[in-house]
Amino acid sequence: MPVALPAWPDALRSRGLRIWSGTVLGLYLVTHLANVALGLASVAAMDAAAPVLAAPWRSPPGTALLGGALLIHFGLALRALYRRRTLRMGAREAWQVVLGLALPFLIVPHVAATRIEPALTGLAMTFAEQMRTLWLLSPASGGRQGVAMLVAWGHGCFGFWFALRGRPWFPRWTWALYAGALLVPVLALLGFAEAAREIATLPAPAVPLPPPVRRAPSPDTVRLWLYLVFAAPLAAVLAARGLRYWLGRHRRIRVSYPEGRSVSVPRGSSVLEASRMGQVPHVSLCGGRGRCSTCRVRVTDGAAMLPPASVQERHTLARSGAGTGIRLACQLRPTHDLAVMPLFAAARPRGGVVPTRQVGAASHERELAVLFCDLRGFTRRAEDWLPFDTVFLLNRYFEVVGEAVESAGGYLDKFIGDGALALFGLGSGAEVACRQALAAAAGVSRGLHALNADLAADLGGPLRIAMGIHVGPAVVGDMGYGAAVGLTAVGDGINVASRLEGEAKDRDVEAVVSTAVLERAGLPIPAGEAHAIAVRGRSAPVEAVMVQDAATLAAGAGPVPA
Structure with a gap:
């Protein structure tokens, strides 16, 4: 029975605050860097654009919004750091955390000089004065400011990548976003350097500025207090983590997994953290943030x-149609011993060696056995799945196909959506190639049956395959353009195999195999079971056999040469 979706996800507020505060900070950073990038034109252009790009952030509402976003974002980061029971994480996530915690300490001098000091003295600092200070009077400060800019931009890019990568539109805009992520800081650094060089050619101001009227502590005192604002809570969180670890040495729970594995972890750890501590393979495509359901377990x-599920957890489980007894491992923090079974098994390490190319860059005409396979009805079913779950299932399916093809001695040409094209006979005769193609089809069928058994509780119905196998002439060689050049094949055999795969869908069978493949493999053609299939672009039909269970193909194919 699916979990009911609550009317208003209150527990999502911390996640929403983190995203919106990050959005405010990101918007400020983009406008600020755009203003600096105008230094490529002139310092005058930077000052002319400041009322539009910088002034809104210097107004009382803008200052309050920016300062509040910074404090909220930093506070939520400290909260997440404290809640973590293990610091094991992926490389991207680790970089995001390190850059985010380092950033406040890198920007303190700049904030003190450009925001706090002018507010206390009443003397605004123009871009020309900033360039003169950072480039001529204190180059070390200019270098530190450049590092701070790159750290801030890198942290923001990681954050938005984590937040947006699961959106359906994200893959279509990936390259545009990557280009923007690269161009914005590069243009800002070039603008800074060009504006500073322009300032260096101008004479120093002839009339010294009047001494400022100070109404508050010295600049060193201001910077010290800003450092303390960020250092004190960070130190408190680290101390609290150490105290919690010391107190919890004897307050532990045990998480048990199938096959007799178990992990002892501090009470309050999530099940996903327990898996990572115990090096138990556990899928989590969203980094343990509750945005996908690939880490879900059956208790x-x-x-x-168990403690009740949070609204965020119930929201994600409801979207994935999870039933009773299913929890998200990244959100479940048990207080007593429990046993769980991960529903999405982690991908097995591949022990085989990817075959090297057996054909050079020049094109050759060969007789190849061709296997086309495609999942039936997957696109329609995937409409109701979370994007991360769809990616995970496709990768598991691709793993099944890849291992079956490579173990049979074939060459996996390409994946097309949820379909795949495999070639056999690049380095052998057509007879061997046909036996290899049949063995690969049988391996795909067996692997898909095993995958369905592993995921039976979550698929809502087994995944079904359709395959077409044919043998015929094809031109093989490196084809494509630029970075997309790769070994592939074109020819009549490819077209026929593709048509037979479509026929397998229409006739509701796992495979349609041409009689030419069976004859070359040395297999008898069952009497009365050969059908003439019309192929578009071909004058003569193709004789083929319908195979309900492709796993039986390997039984008569004989041994496949190594």
């Missing part, structure tokens, strides 16, 4: 003692 023992 097989101890469910009565």
Whole structure:
């Protein structure tokens, strides 16, 4: 029975605050860097654009919004740091955390000089004065400011990548976003350097500025207090983590997994953190943020003692159609021993060696056995799945196909959506190639049956395959353009195999195999089971056999040469 979706996800507020505060900070950073990039034109252009790009942030509402976003974002980062029971994480996530915690300490001198000091003295600092100070009077400060800019931009890019990568439109805009992420800081650095060089050619101001009227502590005192504002809570969080670890040495729980594995972890750790501490393979495509359901587990023992699911967890489980007893491992923090079974098994390490190319850059005509396979009805079913779940399932399916093809001695040409094209006979005769193609089809069928068994509780119905196998002439060689050049094949055999794969869908069978493949493999053609199939662009039909269960193909194919 699916979990009911609450009317208003209150527990999502911390996530929403983190995203919106990050958006405010990101918008400020983009406008500020755009203003600096105008230094490529002139310092006058920077000052002319400041009323539009910088002045709104210097107004009382803008200052309050920016300062509040910074404090909220930093506070939520400290909260997340404290809640973590293990610091094991992916490289991107680790970089995001390190850059985010370092950033406040890098920007303190700049904030003190450009925002605090002018507010206390009543003397605004123009871009020309900033360039003169950072480039001529204190180059070390200019270098530190450049590093701070790159750290801020890198942290923001990681944050928005984590937040947006699961959106359906994200893959279509990936390259545009990457280009923007690269161009904005590069243009800002070039603008800064060009404006500073322009200032260096101008004479120093002839009339010294009047001494400022100070109404508050010295600049060193201001910077010290700003450092303390950020250092004190960070130190408190680290001390609290150490104290919690010391107190919790004897307050531990045990998380048990299938096959007799178990992990002892401090009470309050999430199940996903327990898996990472115990090096138990556990899928989590969103980084443990509750944005996908690939880490979900079935609680097989101890469910009565579990804390209730948060609204965020219930929201994600409802979207994935999870039933009773299913929890998100990244959100579940048990207080008593329990046993769980991960529903999405982690991908197995591939022990085979990817075959090297057996054909050079020049094109050759060969007789190849061709296998086309495609999932049936997957696009329609994936409409109701979370994007991360769809990616995970496709990768598991691609793993099944890739291992079956490579173990049979074939060459995996390409994946097309949820379909795949495999070639056999690049380095052998057509007879061997046909036996390899049949063995690969059988391996795909067996692997998909095993995958369906692993994910039976979550798929809502088994994944179904359709395959077409044919043998015929093809031109093989490196084809494509630029970075997309790769080994592939074109020819009549490819077209026919593709048509037979479509026929397998229409006739509701796992595979349609041309009689030419069976004859070359040395297999008898069952009497009365060969059908003439019309192929578009071909005058003569193709004789083929319908195979309900492709796993039976390997039984008569004989041994496949290594």
